[in-house]
Amino acid sequence: MAKDSKKLSIIAFSGDFDKLTAVFTLATGAAAVGYEVNIFFTFWGLDAIKKKKGRAFVGGSKLTKMFGFMMGGLKVAPNSKFNFWGIGPKIFRKLMKKNNVATLEELVEAAIALEVNMYACEMAMHVLGLKKEDFIPEVKDVLGVATFLNLSDGGQTLFI
Amino acid sequence: MAKDSKKLSIIAFSGDFDKLTAVFTLATGAAAVGYEVNIFFTFWGLDAIKKKKGRAFVGGSKLTKMFGFMMGGLKVAPNSKFNFWGIGPKIFRKLMKKNNVATLEELVEAAIALEVNMYACEMAMHVLGLKKEDFIPEVKDVLGVATFLNLSDGGQTLFI
Amino acid sequence: MAKDSKKLSIIAFSGDFDKLTAVFTLATGAAAVGYEVNIFFTFWGLDAIKKKKGRAFVGGSKLTKMFGFMMGGLKVAPNSKFNFWGIGPKIFRKLMKKNNVATLEELVEAAIALEVNMYACEMAMHVLGLKKEDFIPEVKDVLGVATFLNLSDGGQTLFI
Numbered sequence: 337m338a339k340d341s342k343k344l345s346i347i348a349f350s351g352d353f354d355k356l357t358a359v360f361t362l363a364t365g366a367a368a369v370g371y372e373v374n375i376f377f378t379f380w381g382l383d384a385i386k387k388k389k390g391r392a393f394v395g396g397s398k399l400t401k402m403f404g405f406m407m408g409g410l411k412v413a414p415n416s417k418f419n420f421w422g423i424g425p426k427i428f429r430k431l432m433k434k435n436n437v438a439t440l441e442e443l444v445e446a447a448i449a450l451e452v453n454m455y456a457c458e459m460a461m462h463v464l465g466l467k468k469e470d471f472i473p474e475v476k477d478v479l480g481v482a483t484f485l486n487l488s489d490g491g492q493t494l495f496i
Numbered sequence: 497m498a499k500d501s502k503k504l505s506i507i508a509f510s511g512d513f514d515k516l517t518a519v520f521t522l523a524t525g526a527a528a529v530g531y532e533v534n535i536f537f538t539f540w541g542l543d544a545i546k547k548k549k550g551r552a553f554v555g556g557s558k559l560t561k562m563f564g565f566m567m568g569g570l571k572v573a574p575n576s577k578f579n580f581w582g583i584g585p586k587i588f589r590k591l592m593k594k595n596n597v598a599t600l601e602e603l604v605e606a607a608i609a610l611e612v613n614m615y616a617c618e619m620a621m622h623v624l625g626l627k628k629e630d631f632i633p634e635v636k637d638v639l640g641v642a643t644f645l646n647l648s649d650g651g652q653t654l655f656i
Numbered sequence: 657m658a659k660d661s662k663k664l665s666i667i668a669f670s671g672d673f674d675k676l677t678a679v680f681t682l683a684t685g686a687a688a689v690g691y692e693v694n695i696f697f698t699f700w701g702l703d704a705i706k707k708k709k710g711r712a713f714v715g716g717s718k719l720t721k722m723f724g725f726m727m728g729g730l731k732v733a734p735n736s737k738f739n740f741w742g743i744g745p746k747i748f749r750k751l752m753k754k755n756n757v758a759t760l761e762e763l764v765e766a767a768i769a770l771e772v773n774m775y776a777c778e779m780a781m782h783v784l785g786l787k788k789e790d791f792i793p794e795v796k797d798v799l800g801v802a803t804f805l806n807l808s809d810g811g812q813t814l815f816i
Binding site: 502504514515518521522525526528529531591592595596597652653654655656 | 667669698699700779782783784785800801802805806808809813814815
Binding site: 342344354355358361362365366368369371431432435436437492493494495496 | 507509538539540619622623624625640641642645646648649653654655
């Protein structure tokens with residue numbers, strides 16, 4: 337692929353609210369000006385594309401629940417980072433609304449509308465016991481690492 | 497831009513002391529050998545370029561205060577990561593001094609001297625209610641995501 | 657280097673179990689299909705290539721010990737992220753075994769077999785007081801930032 341057909345690819349590893357906001361802000365910002373955009377969801381990032389009543393990353397409490405599940409049912413102690421993200425996203429969302437900035441859900445909708453290519457990581461799905469039907473239908477495909485790197489080659493690639 | 501005019505671009509998202517050290521170490525190391533270097537400060541990373549008496553990232557306590565503010569005034573419990581970074585930076589700085597490695601402030605000064613291009617993220621500024629005049633004068637411009645990706649295209653781009 | 661001789665470079669900054677798994681999954685996945693792969697271990701990531709009885713990142717407890725050492729001997733309080741990673745890796749490893757996915761140690765062995773180039777960051781070694789002989793013999797060289805960026809130029813570069 338030539339350098340002048342611009343491409344942005346993101347390996348979305350984190351399940352943190354702020355980092356997922358960064359993923360979708362970059363993706364939509366690039367797609368809006370004509371970039372080909374590819375997102376490869378892996379590990380905690382897979383939570384962003386899981387089918388749920390409501391989105392998994394809407395609020396810290398659901399994320400915390402997921403982490404709780406991952407940890408074998410142990411409840412995460414309410415301190416530090418996790419406590420932070422139990423409170424932080426609400427403030428972020430409030431600030432976003434107040435300042436007329438798109439919220440995370442709106443950014444995801446925009447990414448879908450702008451035809452951002454969303455892929456799920458095969459290996460992480462094996463580890464976590466997830467299947468293609470666990471994800472929202474907009475997920476284009478399940479890929480291995482090498483296939484994704486071939487897609488992203490020749491553009492800017494970020495690990496978030 | 498041709499591949500042989502070398503370029504390094506960094507999306508500085510984190511406000512952590514160690515990651516900001518990595519940002520400026522990479523930036524100055526690349527600029528010193530002739531790379532064009534662009535840094536796009538966003539979210540927590542914006543703290544690195546805020547005007548203050550002293551730099552925002554000098555020590556964990558100020559960072560903690562910022563997080564405290566972001567969290568609606570709640571004091572962060574003194575454990576884990578934040579406690580770690582309340583103590584960690586002091587040790588780092590001590591080790592840096594002892595081993596004649598540039599400290600973070602020195603790295604920032606060097607970045608300015610080496611004409612590293614520093615930009616602030618427009619969207620994050622809206623969310624956080626920050627204005628251009630809140631930043632140190634060396635910040636070159638306020639940019640949107642798409643404009644920064646056009647600047648960084650054709651080089652190595654990192655998300656830190 | 658031409659764009660068509662594919663290259664993946666990773667700046668391995670994190671010492672977290674999940675992120676190191678991501679580093680070696682990406683590295684081996686790319687090397688297996690013919691990519692030139694370079695990893696630059698720096699800061700906490702250096703722990704991954706330290707000589708030890710057993711690998712440093714096998715289980716959270718050793719990592720925690722390293723952090724404890726870094727913090728001047730203070731024991732990290734058993735909450736949040738560090739507690740999480742004291743428990744998390746065991747579950748991950750169990751899931752990995754159960755689902756026939758390579759474990760981290762197997763991924764490191766595979767990286768060595770696939771001739772992934774592993775480098776240690778000179779500056780971080782100075783700060784942390786480490787020497788080349790502290791690392792496993794498969795570490796190819798000790799490099800500065802600029803030298804590594806020249807190696808990684810023209811490919812996909814990730815900061816993890």
